[in-house]
């Protein structure tokens with residue numbers, strides 16, 4: 001590949017010896033607008049370390065910009081009518097990029113930490129009231145990922161937007177980032193469409209409930225049969241705790257109450273989709289979704305690590321008693337942002353609470369196995385990976401398409417169903433009917 005800055009010489013002898021300066025048109029400095037960027041380190045004191053302080057902040061802001069760019073593009077891909085496997089690959093690639101940038105951001109603090117607190121003291125007082133609290137890009141990043149206003153720690157009983165009071169452009173961008181569907185919201189909607197959740201089809205949730213009830217019943221019996229009293233008490237307590245947790249996911253009202261309190265973020269059905277992907281991740285169609293869920297947890301973990309490294313650096317520079325230049329309690333305020341309320345993909349971390357031992361996981365039936373496999377009849381649209389998760393017509397923002405969803409064909413029984421799977425289906429139906437009767 002040729003260098004992007006190279007250009008044809010206008011009508012000059014192509015064999016003549018050339019040096020870079022001979023090329024007309026775009027050049028490195030102009031293309032990257034380096035005069036602007038490199039002319040923007042305007043120190044306000046003569047303190048030597050102020051230059052580093054500015055460069056580090058600017059580098060962070062550039063990385064914030066790139067992450068916002070990637071997240072916006074991923075949100076757009078998720079917001080389309082269909083999320084096929086090609087798009088999933090692109091989504092994963094971009095989220096991997098975000099994860100790597102975040103890793104860099106976490107590590108970058110060590111460079112600023114070469115500045116001692118005494119060096120910092122030389123110019124700190126001149127910075128007030130400027131503060132990282134006014135980083136609007138950091139707020140955009142948080143909002144676009146899905147941090148909700150009500151989950152934020154209030155700063156001097158004020159909204160975080162107060163610091164942008166006199167800048168209508170920033171305020172508008174922040175308002176938009178709060179109103180548009182965040183990555184978390186789009187993820188939840190996408191998970192709701194996980195193949196296998198359909199009540200009239202595989203009905204994962206019902207099968208999972210039966211498996212949980214059976215496992216829990218075994219645990220209760222084991223605890224009751226225990227002869228050593230203190231062991232029995234411990235096992236019974238564990239059984240009851242797990243039962244409470246399971247009840248909280250099976251009872252939609254409890255789930256929604258936890259969502260309202262900010263302790264869960266996915267919709268009830270979205271949570272079912274995420275759990276299903278975790279259980280059956282080794283099936284080809286769930287490989288990429290599972291990878292994505294892991295990347296989203298990485299994003300949350302890395303932002304928490306960023307917050308942690310930042311607050312450690314703040315303590316090292318100004319201790320835990322001084323107020324921040326932005327007027328907050330400084331270290332104390334920043335420490336409170338390390339809470340789980342700031343994790344937008346918290347449900348994905350908590351999925352492990354609801355996992356079952358491998359031998360208790362409901363087996364996939366033939367039809368479901370074939371839906372989640374990448375092999376099959378070559379002329380089937382679904383097999384070619386054209387469409388996986390299609391948006392239902394009832395979903396907000398759905399762009400109508402007249403072509404039916406190939407997944408619907410599978411559910412409508414257009415796929416060849418062998419006599420074996422007919423038998424399995426009728427057995428499942430009878431199990432489901434008896435379960436419904438006992439619920």
Ligand code: HEM
Nearest residue numbers: 057060131132133135138314317324325326327328330337
């Ligand atoms: C000597 C280095 C630093 C010190 C002492 C420091 C101090 C602080 C303090 C005290 C706050 C709380 C708000 C306030 O009252 O000012 C804050 C917030 C913040 N700082 Fe820094 N900071 C430093 C470096 C950085 C760097 C390199 C970045 C990178 C962009 C950064 C980004 C932020 C952000 C985004 C917030 C808002 C965090 C939130 O509200 O959750 N800071 N900083």
